[in-house]
Amino acid sequence: MPYAHITGWGMSVPETVLTNEDLSKMVETDDAWIRDHTGIRERHIARENQFPSTLGVEAAIKALAVANVRPTDVDLIICATSTPEYIFPATACLIQDQLGASKAGAFDLLAACSGFIFGVNMAAQAIRSGSIKTALVIGSETLSRFVDWKDRNTCILFGDGAGAFVLQASDLPGGVLSAVMHSDGSGGDSLSLPGGGSHHPATEATVREGKHYIQMDGAKVFRFATRAMGSAAKEALELAGMTTDDVQWIIPHQANYRIIETAARYLKMPLDKFIINVDRYGNTSTASIPIATVEAVEKGLLKPGDKIVLVGFGAGLTWGALAAEWTGPLPVEHKVHPERYRIWARLHSVFNRLVRFIEGLIWGRNS
Numbered sequence: 001m002p003y004a005h006i007t008g009w010g011m012s013v014p015e016t017v018l019t020n021e022d023l024s025k026m027v028e029t030d031d032a033w034i035r036d037h038t039g040i041r042e043r044h045i046a047r048e049n050q051f052p053s054t055l056g057v058e059a060a061i062k063a064l065a066v067a068n069v070r071p072t073d074v075d076l077i078i079c080a081t082s083t084p085e086y087i088f089p090a091t092a093c094l095i096q097d098q099l100g101a102s103k104a105g106a107f108d109l110l111a112a113c114s115g116f117i118f119g120v121n122m123a124a125q126a127i128r129s130g131s132i133k134t135a136l137v138i139g140s141e142t143l144s145r146f147v148d149w150k151d152r153n154t155c156i157l158f159g160d161g162a163g164a165f166v167l168q169a170s171d172l173p174g175g176v177l178s179a180v181m182h183s184d185g186s187g188g189d190s191l192s193l194p195g196g197g198s199h200h201p202a203t204e205a206t207v208r209e210g211k212h213y214i215q216m217d218g219a220k221v222f223r224f225a226t227r228a229m230g231s232a233a234k235e236a237l238e239l240a241g242m243t244t245d246d247v248q249w250i251i252p253h254q255a256n257y258r259i260i261e262t263a264a265r266y267l268k269m270p271l272d273k274f275i276i277n278v279d280r281y282g283n284t285s286t287a288s289i290p291i292a293t294v295e296a297v298e299k300g301l302l303k304p305g306d307k308i309v310l311v312g313f314g315a316g317l318t319w320g321a322l323a324a325e326w327t328g329p330l331p332v333e334h335k336v337h338p339e340r341y342r343i344w345a346r347l348h349s350v351f352n353r354l355v356r357f358i359e360g361l362i363w364g365r366n367s
Contacts, residue, residue, distance in 0.1 A: 002133075004124035005175035007329045008069060008166030010062025011294040012055045013044040013159075013281065020156070027152045034156045035279075039257025043159030043282030046142045052081050053094035055162035056140035059290070060099055063136065067166040068332040071099045074166075075132035077106040078123055080115030080139045080286040082315070083146060084108055087197070095138060097352060104136070112191070113253050113314030114181070115139060115286040117322050120165060120310070121179035127169045138164040139286030146193055148213035157255070158214070159282035163290020174325040178239035180232055181320040190220040191315035225259045228319035230266030233311040236321035244269050246307050249296065253312030254278035254288040263311070275301070285314065304328045 019042045020031035034040055046055070056079060064071060077099075079092035092106035111118045116139035123135035140162035149155045167176070194200050195211030206212060229252060237243060244267050252260050257278055264271045275296045284291060289310050296302040306326045313319040 001128055002130065002169035002171060003173055003175045004127035004167050005170050005172070005327050005330065006120075006165050006324060007168045007327070008063040008065070008067025009164065009290065009294050009297060010059045010064075010066065011161065011163045011287075011291045012058035012062070013161040013291070014046045014050055014055070016045045016047060017042050018045045018159075023156060026149055027155060029152045029156060037258070038157060039276075039278050040156065040282045041279045044161055045144045046160040050142065050160070051085050052079070052083055052091050052140040052142055052162065053085055053098060055142070055160070056091065056095045056138045056164065057098045059140065059162040059164040060095060060136055060138055063164040063166045064099075067168065067329050069134060069166055069168070071101040072103055074099075074101045074104040074134050074136050076123060076126060076135040077101060077104045078109050078119040078135065078137045079106070080109045080111065080119040080137070081141060082110065082112050082115065082193075082285045083141050083143055084110075091140065092138070100347070101136070111181075111183075111314060111318045112316050113255065113283070113285045113288070114312045114316070114318035114320050115314070116163070116289050117179065117310055117312050117320045118181050118318070120167065120176065121181060121320070121322055123167045124176035124179070127167060133169045135167045136164060137167065138162060139288075139290050141285045141287050143214070143283070143285060146212065146214050148210060151213070153218055154214050154216055157283045159284050161281060161284040161287040161291055163287045163294060165290060165293075168330055170330055172327070174327045177242075177323045177325060178236050179320065179322040180235045180239065182228075182232065182318065184317045187220070187224060187317040188315065190217045190224070190317070191215075222256070222259065224317055225255065225313045226262040226266075228313045228317075229253075229259065229263035229311055232313075232319050232321035233263070233267060233309050236309060236311070236323045240323040242307060242323060247273070247309055248306040249273060249275055249302060249308045251275045251289055251292050251296065251308055251310050253314070254281060254292055255283045255313075288312075302326055
């Protein structure tokens with residue numbers, strides 16, 4: 001049975017930064033209150049021409065370049081997102097087309113902020129089963145499009161961004177060691193986006209009632225998260241035959257600094273073993289764990305051979321954790337420059353559109 005290794009990683013965040021001081025001019029709040037309650041100082045906000053697919057493509061190109069994998073070698077693309085561009089087509093399909101990953105199946109996964117862990121686990125299972133060799137898992141969000149900027153309880157929390165992992169099959173031991181996924185739909189109303197689906201399709205009334213904005217019971221979510229994070233991490237470690245003493249790094253979902261502190265106390269681990277960047281990005285939902293991972297690698301904190309735990313929670317309610325041995329890129333004969341990925345992706349996308357245009361003309365004449 002092959003092992004599923006994480007061999008590539010990449011991230012993309014919008015250039016626009018919204019600070020706590022900026023927010024204090026929009027809603028009744030201030031920097032000290034936000035930092036004290038959440039640990040957040042600033043967050044990145046997507047421009048009008050930036051979407052989950054565009055941010056996801058940028059993160060994916062970087063991840064593929066690290067792994068030295070061509071888009072045409074990808075077998076599966078999973079995009080975990082809470083803010084898909086459409087109900088359908090899947091955002092993953094938009095990314096697949098823009099990358100030129102012509103052989104890949106692609107689908108979206110909706111498990112809110114736990115989605116990236118769920119996606120990596122599903123990709124690893126597919127690799128271990130032997131059905132695929134290479135997968136691309138992306139977490140990409142533009143949460144700012146669904147934030148009520150008059151609601152200080154939610155608008156201070158969320159930011160935009162994307163992160164991606166490449167997973168590859170290898171006979172070498174390591175990679176994803178274990179994972180757990182949990183859900184409790186009875187708590188679904190504590191964090192939701194009510195409007196836009198078939199239960200509350202868009203109408204004048206749903207817009208007027210604010211059903212297309214994120215709605216959250218902060219106290220309920222906090223109580224749930226503080227229980228779920230530590231227990232899920234411990235469960236994943238037990239399945240992998242490890243304890244917290246074996247772990248170099250915990251990489252948690254970046255929702256709230258106080259929640260991470262509570263998880264550290266539950267696990268009886270020092271906080272300096274947790275990768276934390278919530279202060280600079282806020283809650284980017286499915287993108288938060290891969291973004292934090294990428295930064296840990298870039299800072300030289302995360303090294304080959306390190307044992308890590310990814311852990312998160314989200315709306316649904318959902319929660320989960322994944323234990324892995326970090327190995328990095330597999331040996332390759334030829335390295336491909338990242339710019340060539342971008343050129344190939346653009347050419348492939350233009351070619352496919354041209355083919356569909358010609359087919360439309362042909363079928364139109366024959367009808």
